[in-house]
Amino acid sequence: xxxxxxWERRYDRRGFVAVSAMTAFLAACGxxxxxxxxxxxxxxxxxxxxxxxxxxxxxxxxxxxNPETYDRFTQETGVTVKxxxxxxxxxxxxxxxxxxxxxxxxxxxxxxxxxxxxxxLLQEIDWSRLPTVEANIDPKxxxxxxxxxxxxxxxxxxGTTGFVYRTDLFDGTLTSWADFYEAAMGPLSKxxxxxxxxxEVIGSALKKNGFSYNSEDEGELxxxxxxxxxxxxxxxxxxSSEYRQMVIAGRAAMALGWNGDGALVxxxxxxxxxxxxxxxxxxVDTYAIPVxxxxxxxxxxxxxxxYQPEIGALETEYHNYGSTLQKALLEGVIDPDxxxxxxxxxxxxxxxxxxxxxxxxxxxxxxxxxxTEFKSA
Amino acid sequence: xxxxxxxxxxxxxxxFLYAPIAVVVFFAFNGGRQxxxxxxxxxxxxxxxxxxxxxxxxxxxxxxIALVNALIACVLGTALAMAIPKMRTWVRNPVDALVYMxxxxxxxxxxxxxxxxxxxxxxxxxxxxxxxxxTVLIAHVVFNASVVALVxxxxxxxxxxxxxxxxxxxxxxxxxxxxxxxxxRLAPAVLAxxxxxxxxxxxxxxxxxxxxxxxxxxxxxxxxxSLRFGVSPIVxxxxxxxxxxxxxxxxxxxxxxxxxxxxxxxxxxx
Amino acid sequence: MAVExxxxxxxxxxxxxxxxxxxxxxLALPAVGWYLLFFVGPLAILALFSVAxxxxxxxxxxxFNLDNFxxxxxxxxxxxxxxxxxxxVVGTVATLLVxxxxxxxxxxxATRKTLLLLLIVIPFWTSFLIRTYAWLIILAPDFxxxxxxxxxxxxxxxxxxxxxxxxxxxxxxxxxxxLMVLPLYAxxxxxxxxxxxxxxxxxxxxxxxxxxxxxxxxxxxxxxxxLLTFIPLTGEYLVPVILGxxxxxxxxxxxxxxxxxxxxxxxxxxxxxxxVGAMTVAVLLYARLARREEQFGG
Numbered sequence: 001x002x003x004x005x006x007w008e009r010r011y012d013r014r015g016f017v018a019v020s021a022m023t024a025f026l027a028a029c030g031x032x033x034x035x036x037x038x039x040x041x042x043x044x045x046x047x048x049x050x051x052x053x054x055x056x057x058x059x060x061x062x063x064x065x066n067p068e069t070y071d072r073f074t075q076e077t078g079v080t081v082k083x084x085x086x087x088x089x090x091x092x093x094x095x096x097x098x099x100x101x102x103x104x105x106x107x108x109x110x111x112x113x114x115x116x117x118x119x120x121l122l123q124e125i126d127w128s129r130l131p132t133v134e135a136n137i138d139p140k141x142x143x144x145x146x147x148x149x150x151x152x153x154x155x156x157x158x159g160t161t162g163f164v165y166r167t168d169l170f171d172g173t174l175t176s177w178a179d180f181y182e183a184a185m186g187p188l189s190k191x192x193x194x195x196x197x198x199x200e201v202i203g204s205a206l207k208k209n210g211f212s213y214n215s216e217d218e219g220e221l222x223x224x225x226x227x228x229x230x231x232x233x234x235x236x237x238x239x240s241s242e243y244r245q246m247v248i249a250g251r252a253a254m255a256l257g258w259n260g261d262g263a264l265v266x267x268x269x270x271x272x273x274x275x276x277x278x279x280x281x282x283x284v285d286t287y288a289i290p291v292x293x294x295x296x297x298x299x300x301x302x303x304x305x306x307y308q309p310e311i312g313a314l315e316t317e318y319h320n321y322g323s324t325l326q327k328a329l330l331e332g333v334i335d336p337d338x339x340x341x342x343x344x345x346x347x348x349x350x351x352x353x354x355x356x357x358x359x360x361x362x363x364x365x366x367x368x369x370x371x372t373e374f375k376s377a
Numbered sequence: 378x379x380x381x382x383x384x385x386x387x388x389x390x391x392x393f394l395y396a397p398i399a400v401v402v403f404f405a406f407n408g409g410r411q412x413x414x415x416x417x418x419x420x421x422x423x424x425x426x427x428x429x430x431x432x433x434x435x436x437x438x439x440x441x442i443a444l445v446n447a448l449i450a451c452v453l454g455t456a457l458a459m460a461i462p463k464m465r466t467w468v469r470n471p472v473d474a475l476v477y478m479x480x481x482x483x484x485x486x487x488x489x490x491x492x493x494x495x496x497x498x499x500x501x502x503x504x505x506x507x508x509x510x511x512t513v514l515i516a517h518v519v520f521n522a523s524v525v526a527l528v529x530x531x532x533x534x535x536x537x538x539x540x541x542x543x544x545x546x547x548x549x550x551x552x553x554x555x556x557x558x559x560x561x562r563l564a565p566a567v568l569a570x571x572x573x574x575x576x577x578x579x580x581x582x583x584x585x586x587x588x589x590x591x592x593x594x595x596x597x598x599x600x601x602x603s604l605r606f607g608v609s610p611i612v613x614x615x616x617x618x619x620x621x622x623x624x625x626x627x628x629x630x631x632x633x634x635x636x637x638x639x640x641x642x643x644x645x646x647x
Numbered sequence: 648m649a650v651e652x653x654x655x656x657x658x659x660x661x662x663x664x665x666x667x668x669x670x671x672x673x674l675a676l677p678a679v680g681w682y683l684l685f686f687v688g689p690l691a692i693l694a695l696f697s698v699a700x701x702x703x704x705x706x707x708x709x710x711f712n713l714d715n716f717x718x719x720x721x722x723x724x725x726x727x728x729x730x731x732x733x734x735x736v737v738g739t740v741a742t743l744l745v746x747x748x749x750x751x752x753x754x755x756x757a758t759r760k761t762l763l764l765l766l767i768v769i770p771f772w773t774s775f776l777i778r779t780y781a782w783l784i785i786l787a788p789d790f791x792x793x794x795x796x797x798x799x800x801x802x803x804x805x806x807x808x809x810x811x812x813x814x815x816x817x818x819x820x821x822x823x824x825x826l827m828v829l830p831l832y833a834x835x836x837x838x839x840x841x842x843x844x845x846x847x848x849x850x851x852x853x854x855x856x857x858x859x860x861x862x863x864x865x866x867x868x869x870x871x872x873x874l875l876t877f878i879p880l881t882g883e884y885l886v887p888v889i890l891g892x893x894x895x896x897x898x899x900x901x902x903x904x905x906x907x908x909x910x911x912x913x914x915x916x917x918x919x920x921x922x923v924g925a926m927t928v929a930v931l932l933y934a935r936l937a938r939r940e941e942q943f944g945g
Binding site: 088090091093094097114115118119190193196198232235236237238239242249250251361364368371372373375376 | 704705726787789810896901904908910
C-alpha cells in the first residue's frame, strides 16, 4: 500500500467511471499477482479468517456499491462477489418471504429490516465477528428503533427524505412542507413529482400538519389524506426512479425525494435540497444476513471490510449517501467537498428534527388504503 | 382499399415501431451519464457494455433461456393446437379453460405462486435451492406454450382435412403426413408463435424476477434493477448492439436464403 | 351472381367446419401435463392463500375465511376494475385498427414477407423498459419534433402528451402491436386471394368482398390477436406507470401492490382469483361465440 490510494483524488462522477474502467483493466492485467502482493495489507480482520472461500452472493439495489469496492474485496479476501439486484425493498421482501434462499447479504432499509425480522427471514448478527464495525461505527446509528438491540442488522448508509427544487425555475425560497404543498398547488402545478412510496408521501402530509411521521391515529391520517387528495391533480408523476433526471432536465421543477438524488440535482443545476422545517424522515439502509445464507463467513467479511474508512469514503463518493462511520475517521480520506456537503451529511440540528420510519401493522394498513385512494383519485 | 394506401400505412407503422429504437441508438452515443441530457458524442459506452460482465453474462443467460423456451413452447403448443379440435367436448372444455387461464393469470400472481411452488418442490427433494435457470425456463414455457397454441390453432382450424386424408389414402403414416403435408402449411403460424415465444421470454421481467434464484440474472432483470437511477447510457449501448446484431444477422440470413431459393428455382426451371 | 357466390359458400363452410386435419388427442398430453404440474400446482397455492389471513406486517396464517373476498366489495375497487376494462377494450380496438391494415398488406401484397414480419418483432428484443423509456424521451414536450411542430403552429403550445392517457395508449399500441399482427398475419396468409378477386369479379364491391370472403376467414386470427392483446392488457401496469406517470390504479397495479408493496398476500390472492376466474369465463364465452360465428355466420 505504498501508492497513494487512487480514490483520494477528486473526481466528478463522469471522470470516475473512466477511472474505474481503467483500474478494472489494470486489475485484469495484473491478474493474481496483485492479490498476492497485498495480502499483508491486513488493515482488516477479514484476512485473518483463513477459512474464507468461494463466493459471496450479494443481493442489493443496483449501483449501490462502488465497482472498485468489489475488486478490492476480492483482492483482499479471495472471495468473488456474485451480484443480484432488486428494484425496491418490497420486491426483496416478497422474494425472501416466498422462500428464495442462498443470498448472503441483503440491504433492506430500516423499516423493512423490521418487517423481515418479524417474518423470521434474517439471521442474528454475531457482533464479535465485526471488530472493524465495532471500532468505526458512529454510535448514533446503534440501537435504532427498527432494530433496538442491533440483533439483526448493521447500518450501511443513511439519508433523509425531503424535496429538491430548481431555484432558477421558481421565484422565492422554500423551507417547509407547507411551502412544498403551497408551491405545488400554485405556481408549480403539474411541475411536481412525488416518490412512489407511501411512507414518505403520507409522512410529508402528516408532518405538514404537525403530526408524527409514524402516526397511527385515524383522525390524523384522515387529515393527511385530505391534503394528499387536494395535491393529486397538481402532480406531474409519481415516481421513485426518474425524478432526478426529470428535475435536471427541467421537466419537473420540484420533487419529493431522497437526499442522494437531491445532491446530484444540486451538483448539476441551480437547485436546492430541503429538509423541511416541520421535520421529516431519516432512513438507514442496513446490511442483513438472510436465513439460508450459503456463506455467512463471507458476509461478515464484507460488512467488516466495508467499515474501513477508505472503503466508506469510496462508497459515499460514489453514491452520495452518508456513511455510517464516525465522521472523524472519514476526514482526510474522503473528498472534503463531499464531507462538507450538508445534503450528504446533514448537520446534527437537522437530524434532531427527523424521525425514522417506525409505525406498526395497523398504521401500515391505514396507509395502504390511503395510498390506493390517492393513486386512483 | 387501395394497395398504395395500405402500403403507406404500413410504412408509417414501421416508422412508429422504429422511432424509439432510433432514440435508443442515438442516446447510446451520449457522452454524459444522464440519459436525458445530451453531453457530447462518445462511443465509450459500447466498450464499457462489452467489458461489463454484469451485462454480457445476463445477455447470454437470457438468450439461452429464450431459445430453449421457444423450442419447447413450439413443440408443446403445436401438438396441443393439433389435438384440441378433435377432442370430445367434455375433454376439450377443461383443456381450453386451462390454456386460457395460463394466459389470463397476471404475471405477478403466477410469478409469486410459482416461486412458492418451486421452493416447496425443492424442500421435498431435499434441495436447498432449485431456483435458477431451469425454474425460469419452466415458468416461461407455461405461458409461451399457450401463446404458440393459440396462434397455431388460428391457422390449423381453417386448414381443412382433404390433403391429409389424401395423404393417408396414399398410404403415408401420421408422421410422414405431418411432416410432408401439415407442417409445411402450419409453418408460418409455428414461426410466428415461436417468434412471439422467444420475444416474450427474452423480454420477461416479472416472472423471471420471482423464479430466478441467487445468481441467475437475465438481461431484463439486470436492466430493471437499475431503475432506481434511470436507464444508463451503458444499457442503451448494450440494447443498440443487440439490435444491430440481430438486424444484421437477419438481413444476412434473408439474403442468403433468397439466393439459395433463386438457385433452386433456376434449377427447377431448367 | 348471387348464385355464383353461393356456390363458393359451401366449400368455405366445409373448410372451417371440418376444424382442421385429424390428429390424435394424446398429442395434447405433454402440454397438459406441463400445465397441470407447473401451472395448476402454483395456482392451488394461490387458492389456499385467498382464504388465509394476514397477521402483522406480512405473516400468512392458513385458515378458511372469505373476508378477503368480502373486502373486495368496495366502490374503490369497482372503479379500478372499470378503468382496467376501459384500458383493455380501447387498447385492443386501437391496436387492431393499427395492426390490421399492416397485416393485410403483408399477407396480400408485400414481397419480402418474412423479412418484414421479423422487422415487426425485432424492436421487442431491446427490453421493454428501454423501449418505453425511449417513448418517455420522444413524448416529452422538449423533444425536437414537438418543438418544431409547436413552432410551426401545428400543435397548440400547451400540448401535453406525456403523463396523460394519450401517452398510455401510445405505449399500449406500441407494445402490443406484434401480439396483434402476428396472429392476424398467420390467418390472412392462408387466404386464397383468388376468392376475393372472384367475389369482386362477380359484382361485389371491395367492402362486400372483404366482409363476405375475407372477414369470415380471418376471424380466427382476429380472435387470437385480440385475445393475446386483451388478456395481458387487463393485467398491464408498467406502461401506465412509466408513460402515465403512475397517476391511476389498474387491476394489475392493485394485485401487484397487494403482493409486493402492501405485503397482503391473502387479499392479493383473492383479487387474483376473482380476476382470473372472471377472465377465464369471459374468454371461453367469447371464444365459443366467435367459433359459432365462424362456423355458421359470415
